[in-house]
Amino acid sequence: MIIFRIAWRNIWRHKVRSSIVMFAVTVGLFGGLASTAIMKGMVMDMVKNNIENEVSDIQIHNPKYPANNEIRYVIQNSSQVMDSIKKVDGVKAVCERTKIQGMASTASKATGVIVIGVEPELEKKVTGIYRCLTDSAGTYFASKHRNRMLISEKLAKELKVKIRSKVVITFQDFDGNLTGASFKVEGIFKTQNDLFDKQNVFVRKSDLDRILDMPPNSAHEIAILLNSNDETYTVLPVIKKMFPQYLIEGWFDINPYLEMSTSMTKYMLLIFMSIIMLALGFVIVNTMLMVVLERTRELGMxxxxxxNKKKVFKMIFYETSILGSVGALLGIVVSALFAWYFGNNGLDITSFSKGFETFGYSTVIHPILETSDYIEVIVMVFFTGLIASIFPTIRALKMKPEEAIRE
Amino acid sequence: MKKETKASSPLRGDKRGAPVIIEVRGLHKTYTETEVEVKAINGIDLSFEEGEFTAIVGPSGCGKTTFLNMIGGLDVPTSGKVFINGTDISTFSSSKMIDFRLNNIGFVFQAYNLIPVLTAKENAEFIMQLQGRPKAERDKRIAELFEAIGIAGKENIKPSRLSGGQQQRVAVARALASKPKFILADEPTANLDSKATAELLDIMHELNRQEKVTFIFSTHDKRVIERAERIITLEDGKVVSDIIVNI
Known part of the structure; x- marks a missing residue:
């Protein structure tokens, strides 16, 4: 206790110097934690949007379909498959899709697109496209008329169409014949992924199946939404076991970039903080070396x-740790407030984030800091303190007491 | 009236016939760090008995402090042996030596060397705390000592707000608090005025008598020499006289 008391009071012998070191730790930690929180928020938003609007948690395909997206490789008895999947624990909603490649053309331009035939109400339960309509005049398959389509804002601009404009889509039917149909734009959407927006248009599955002459009760894709994203790892094997004849993939298999981004966030804090703690470690070592030098006589005495040596180390370690941990505590509190405030209200970086959406990132970020992040930082601060104590302690212990007293 | 007795060789203090607590045999210390070899201690044989009040005197550079460092386990002899209560401490490892100093030796330094961030009481009980003595025991001992050395009421004052004499009293209290076998005081009065010196010497003499603690001073100060009961004079690292003074 006396050792801690000495260490604590020693810190305040040089109030300005100690405060500067603590402030540096606070700023460093806040910098690291805030950057991590922003990066995490960006990535998690992207992953969430991707899963919600595009890939879902799990997808089922005919094993031969993904190679060339050939129309004939379908999932047969798709409604029975869906019924079975709905009964699996953890499954929230299931929908089926017909998905083909085609050419969308208007009077001014033609472009290649992926035409996704959806069952509007089922799709609504699985993906969030219906929430992404931008034009107030548009609707999400509310019209009872045939051949309606949803097109992205980006594509609409490119094709120069608006609500109620007609777009001709041509594609090969089930028998390989070139066919086509005219679709009227019913809604215009915008997700946070420009690439997705440029490539995909949505139509009713019933319309597409009819034009393609698809076999009844078949689909190219079944998308599954789970109660929680994390459950993918447990539900996936169950569904795989149920339908060994199909290709069943989790979101991380379908879009490995998402998996990579998610795992990257786990190491981001470690990388950021290691660099920051290394720099702060040097600041603390330097300060403590000064302290040891100034207190040569006292330490000798x-x-x-x-x-004994253990207690000398303890005293220096306590001083180092106090310098680090007071700053760290403040840094953590400020970072927590930052993450809490902007996590709830969003951090709008629209003005300096042109191009973010091209890569699927949102321009309103919700920073995320988890309990494990704080624990990681506390552990790092502890070890930085421990390591930073070693060098000054060695210097202190090298002193010969009889010489140090005479300094 | 003082009666002076010259001790025979090997020089021994036998004022009271008390048990010997420090004994040095063939002590040499040679410094070779500089180009010129310096023989700081050049063959000393001495012993000190329990309850002595001894001054080691001599000109600057005669080896007083080096000798004190040897018997205090702060420095290692080049050759020779130092026995404390019959144990040869010159063979101790540095860690064992630190523990030994903690439990057996009290130090009083010229520049007081109190810990500036601790109060007078905390400074005085510091060694007892390092020894892990319980609070009640510490409180009782410090109260007794502060009363005895005349600084009762100054317990919660930091050293920077105490006079030099008061600081040195606290240093004496710190040295005595854990009841060491002997106290080594290196020029303890060098920074004090006459009044403070006289008071401090009175206190140390009184404690020497009451607590039977051995005091060994290294000093230039005539006032200390006058109060010493044994005066050992060193020159060029050798004992040139060892006088028992019967007061």
Whole structure:
């Protein structure tokens, strides 16, 4: 206790110097934690949007379909498959899709697109496209008329169409014949992924199946939404076991970039903080070396009267840790407030984030800091303190008490 | 009236016939760090008995402090042996030596060397705390000592707000608190005025008598020499006289 008391009071012998070091730790930690929180928020938003609007948690395909997206490789008895999947624990909603490649053309331009035939109400339960309509005049398959389509804002601009404009889509039917149909734009959507928006248009599955002459009760894709994203790892094997004849993939298999981004966030804090703690470690070591040098006589005296090496190390370690942990505590509190405030209200970086959406990132970020992040930082601060204590302690213990007293 | 007795060789203090607590045999210390070899201690044989009040005197550079460092386990002899209560401490490892100093030796330094961030009481009980003595025991001992050395009421004052004499009293209290076998005081009065010196010497003499603690001073100060009961004079690292003074 006396050792801690000495260490604590020693810190305040040089209030300005100690405060500067603590402030540096606070700023460093806040910098690291805030950057991590922003990156995490960006990535998690992207992953969430991707899963919600595009890939879902799990997808089922005919094993031969993904190679060339050939129309004939379908999932047969798709409604029975869906019924079975709905009964699996953890499954929230299931929908089926017909998905083909085609050419969308208007009077001014033609472009290649992926035409996704959806069952509007089922799709609504699985993906969030219906929430992404931008034009107030548009609707999400509310019209009872045939051949309606949803097109992205980006594509609409490119094709120069608006609500109620007609777009001709041509594609090969089930028998390989070139066919086509005219679709009227019913809604215009915008997700946070420009690439997705440029490539995909949505139509009713019933319309597409009819034009393609698809076999009844078949689909190219079944998308599954789970109660929680994390459950993918447990539900996936169950469904795989149920339908070994199909290709069943989790979101991380379908879009490995998402998996990579998610795992990257786990190491981001470690990388950021390691660099920051290394720099702060040097600041603390430098300060503590000064402290040892200034207190040569005092240290010599305490060693002379019987303070052993362990206690000398303890004293220096406590001082180092106090310098680090007071700053760290403030840094953590400020970071937590930052993450809490902007996590709830969003951090709008629209003005300096042109191009973010091209890569699927949102321009309103919700920073995320988890309990494990704080624990990681606390552990790192502890070890930085421990390591930063070693060098000054070695210097202190190298002193000969009888010489140090005479300094 | 003082009666002076010259001790025979090997020089021994036998004022009271008390048990010997420090004994040095063939002590040499040679410094070779500089180009010129310096023989700081050049063959000393001495012993000190329990309850002595001894001054080691001599000109600057005669080896007083080096000798004190040897018997205090702060420095290692080049050759020779130092026995404390019959144990040869010159063979101790540095860690064992630190523990030994903690439990057996009290130090009083010229520049007081109190810990500036601790109060007078905390400074005085510091060694007892390092020894892990319980609070009640510490409180009782410090109260007794502060009363005895005349600084009762100054317990919660930091060293920077105490006079030099008061600081040195606290240093004496710190040295005595854990009841060591002997106290080594290196020029303890060098920074004090006459009044403070006289008071401090009175206190140390009184404690020497009451607590039977051995005091060994290294000093230039005539006032200390006058109060010493044994005066050992060193020159060029050798004992040139060892006088028992019967007061």
């Amino acid at each position: 305490v060693m002379a009267i019987g303070m």
